[in-house]
Amino acid sequence: MSHDTTPRSPAREHSPSRFASAVGGLLLGGSLVAAGGFFVFALWSGFQKAKATRSWQETPCEVVRSEVVEEQPVHHAPPAYRAAIEYRYTHGGVEFMGVGIKQVDGRTSHRKKAEALVAEFPVGARPNCWVDPADPGRAILKHSSYAPLYSIWFPALFVVGGLGITWRGLRGRR
Numbered sequence: 001m002s003h004d005t006t007p008r009s010p011a012r013e014h015s016p017s018r019f020a021s022a023v024g025g026l027l028l029g030g031s032l033v034a035a036g037g038f039f040v041f042a043l044w045s046g047f048q049k050a051k052a053t054r055s056w057q058e059t060p061c062e063v064v065r066s067e068v069v070e071e072q073p074v075h076h077a078p079p080a081y082r083a084a085i086e087y088r089y090t091h092g093g094v095e096f097m098g099v100g101i102k103q104v105d106g107r108t109s110h111r112k113k114a115e116a117l118v119a120e121f122p123v124g125a126r127p128n129c130w131v132d133p134a135d136p137g138r139a140i141l142k143h144s145s146y147a148p149l150y151s152i153w154f155p156a157l158f159v160v161g162g163l164g165i166t167w168r169g170l171r172g173r174r
Helices: 016-055 111-120 153-171
Strands: 057-071 080-091 094-098 128-131
Touching (some): 057 111, 080 128
Antiparallel strands (some): 080 094
């Protein structure tokens, strides 16, 4: 069994290549941690929003308006479509008007998607809506998907990898 008893040179331990490795590890690893952390946070927030509506109170409602609206957000942009659905519901003896389909509604460039929502909620339909008990003026017709939670693992890999790169860059070769 042999042991290397050669003393290490202080100049070698603090060489420019070790410094460059530490800086490179911090920059690359820190960037990966920051980017991955941002997307983990965004996906977690989306999941929390979808989960929150599951505890809202299910309430009968009646659709009073259902149509596809064409919008052109920017002058030379292609048209965007959205399903404009209004419904009335009663909560605590007070009548409200709702317009939310999901917690986060958006436009689409595909008219058929908006038409499908309008077909699902025609005028006169009596679906159930979910009412926020903390704010009864807020309601939705559909729950959002838990999909953000199912894909959170991917940006989490960037966080773990970035931490590993940072650790290795700071630690250096042993």
